[in-house]
Amino acid sequence: NAGVTQTPKFQVLKTGQSMTLQCAQDMNHEYMSWYRQDPGMGLRLIHYSVGAGITDQGEVPNGYNVSRSTTEDFPLRLLSAAPSQTSVYFCASFPAVSGNTIYFGEGSWLTVV
Amino acid sequence: DAKTTQPPSMDCAEGRAANLPCNHSTISGNEYVYWYRQIHSQGPQYIIHGLKNNETNEMASLIITEDRKSSTLILPHATLRDTAVYYCIVRALVGGGSNYKLTFGKGTLLTVNP
Numbered sequence: 001n002a003g004v005t006q007t008p009k010f011q012v013l014k015t016g017q018s019m020t021l022q023c024a025q026d027m028n029h030e031y032m033s034w035y036r037q038d039p040g041m042g043l044r045l046i047h048y049s050v051g052a053g054i055t056d057q058g059e060v061p062n063g064y065n066v067s068r069s070t071t072e073d074f075p076l077r078l079l080s081a082a083p084s085q086t087s088v089y090f091c092a093s094f095p096a097v098s099g100n101t102i103y104f105g106e107g108s109w110l111t112v113v
Numbered sequence: 114d115a116k117t118t119q120p121p122s123m124d125c126a127e128g129r130a131a132n133l134p135c136n137h138s139t140i141s142g143n144e145y146v147y148w149y150r151q152i153h154s155q156g157p158q159y160i161i162h163g164l165k166n167n168e169t170n171e172m173a174s175l176i177i178t179e180d181r182k183s184s185t186l187i188l189p190h191a192t193l194r195d196t197a198v199y200y201c202i203v204r205a206l207v208g209g210g211s212n213y214k215l216t217f218g219k220g221t222l223l224t225v226n227p
Contacts, residue, residue, distance in 0.1 A: 004156075035217075042200065042219040043157070090156055102147065102202075104156040 003027070006091050006105035013081040013112045021076040021108050023091035029103075030096040032074040036060065036087040037107075043090060049074055050096075081112045117201045117218040124224050125195075131188040133221050135201030138182040145204045146177060148186045150197040151220070157200065160186065191225045198222050 007022045023032065030051050035043040035058075045058030049068040063085060065077040074093075078085060088109050094102040118136040125131040137146060145164050149157040161168055161175045163184070168175045174187040188195055198220040 037154070042198075043217040045217075088154055092157075101159050101162070102149075103159075104149075106156040107154065 004091055004093050004103045004105040006089075006108050008108060009106070010109045011111070013078070013110065015081060015083060015112060017081050019078050019081065021078075021089055021091075021110070023074045023076065023093075023105060024072050025074075025093040025103070026072065027093065027095070027103065028071060029093040030071070032068065032091065032093045033058070034064070034066065034074070034076045035090045035092065036085075037090065038087050046076065046089075078110075081110075083112045086110060086112045117203055119199070119201050119218050119221045121219065122222040122224070124226055125188075125191045127193060127225055127227050128190055131186075131191040131195065131223055131225070133186040133188075133199050133201075133223060134183065135186070135218075136183045137201070137203050140181050140203055142181075146175070146181075146184050147202040147204060148173070148175065149200045149202060150195075151200065152194075152197040160199075188223075191223075193225050193227065196223060196225045 004025045013019055033048040034046040036046055037043050044060050046060055046064050047058055047066040049055045052068050052071050055066050055068055068074050088107050090107050091105040092102055094100055145162050147162040148160040150160055151157045161170055161173050163175045163177050177184045200217055200220040
């Protein structure tokens, strides 16, 4: 049981490049989310999914796409990277039942130059 | 969504109890209160959660007021390794049914001093 796995852990992109941050969980959780965290700030929700085939926007969705083709995977795509997307990204998953623990990945550090 | 309010920072002496408050005055009856902490930009770590009763585990205790509008996380004997940002989170219900999303506040930076 690996929990929530994020890759890559570190990435440097040039402005305008595209890339995908991967997130996978092996706990059969229905819900998965992506957050970004900027220096000195809390976590802000980018996109979330309540099950395979269902996604929705969070607070700061612009510049990001997601898909949920399987229960296990929830990739986050940066279509055309901008310096404002330099941040630490966290993926989270949790089961649908109330009161269950939320699991976070260890983070992906992205720098856009 | 129910919002949470926490003090931006607190200090605590090593070995003493750390009491971290959280206000969630708009919490709904079926929403849980979760506490997480984040040490130096690592992934947030689960501490404890509760609905209405006080809870205790090996890491901490959670005291929820009877009206559920506020709660306090208690670290009974704080150590230097407990220095972290502590987040109080309400598990929000969105759009009815069983849809949920998490709403994070800005957290409290707890500094444990020797």
